[in-house]
Amino acid sequence: MSNQLAEMFGIEYPIFAFSHCRDVVAAVTNAGGMGVLGALAFSDEELEMELTWIDEHVNGKPYGVDVVMPVKTVDRDRGIDDVSDIGAELRKHISQDHWDYVDKILADHGVEASDKQLESGSGIGAGVLGWTAATGAPQIDIALQHPIALLASALGPPPKAAIDQAHAQGVKVAALIGRVEQAVRDVQLGVDIIIAQGYEAGGHTGEVSTMVLVPDVVDAVAPIPVLAAGGVGTGRQMAAGMALGAAGVWTGSIWLTVAENGSSTTVTEKLLAATSTDTVRSRAYTGKPARQLRTAWTDAWEAPESPGTLPMPLQFILNSYANTKMGSNPPRELVGMPVGQIVSRMNQVRSSKAVIQEMVEEYVDTTQRLSADLEG
Secondary structure, X not given: OOOHHHHHHOOOOOEEEEEOOHHHHHXXXXXXXXXXXXXXXXXXXXXXXXHHHHHHHOOOOOOEEEEOOOOOOHHHHOOOOOOOOHHHHHHOOOOHHXXXXXXHHHHHOOOOOOOOOOOOXXXXXXXXXXXXXXXXXXXXXXXXXXXXXXXXXXXXXXXXXXXXXXHHOOOEEEEEEOOHHHHHHHHHHOOOEEEEEOOOOOEEOOOOOHHHHHHHHXXXXXXXXXXXXXXXXXXXXXXXXXXXXXXEEEEXXXXXXXXXXXXXXXXXXXXXXXXXXXXXXXXXXXXXXXXXXXXXXXXXXXXXXXXOOOOOOHHHHHHHHHHHXXXXXXXHHHXXXXXXXXXXXXXXXXXXXXXXXXXXXXXXHHHHHHHHHHHO
């Protein structure tokens, strides 16, 4: 495709694929799109290993890294700057009522009490990950030590120093937003690409639908290119996003059921069976509104007896605590994950290459049909 973003990055198709799985990232990049690795779940050492593996499997083709540097988190609000064991410091800010409520949820679903505890440090076993300023910043440094083409930020823009460093290395910077004013702010900070993500999207998302958000953002930040995100996983949806003025599409949920993705059997089965109404926008996962599968866990945090969700990253620590207690065989009704309303179309396992090919073919068919209507 002859397109602003395709030419900017030297890719065949302006299809950007967010995934926490390195195999998906490499497969999409090699199929002509741009894979973007979500760095959140990795320790610094693990992220270095993942990016080195991608470097070795994309033959010099461009790929990106997505980090999470929330503008507002508990560690910043409460002045927690001891990073020697930030997990332990953060856990001090969780009330006993919340720990007890998690234990009650687990007991109600047959999870026996155990002496398993959260790990120390900031890794996935501690439930901290890259949610904080202290743990997110090193991920940016590691990413920029690799030949990435794009640095994306999922919760607000990266720090100005990181934007400047990326630009000095020839790396483009993208920021995901849910409101027009956020897009304008990020462009003023120097962001090169805006990802306009609508209400339909999986994970952290705002309250404005993709159909409304994209043209508003396109008009507000022109000539900065915009990626349409939220409910995009097919060629028809890609064509709709481009018709709204987007220069490409940002996709995420659709890659959760591809052959290269490493989700558990239970998660994959639930995703393949789910409809768009089986998702819910809830704070039960991270403390910020995030669309995810509706489960007994999300329902429990909306129940009258709930003590209420906690701010980021404390709520995610509670999730990690529950996962630690459940171990490798959690009750099916508690198994869930972030996913968008596009889950209704995720009803078979395909290769990443097949998804790209089918998306492009349907995009071409759709645009040709619309052109034919005009000619008629």
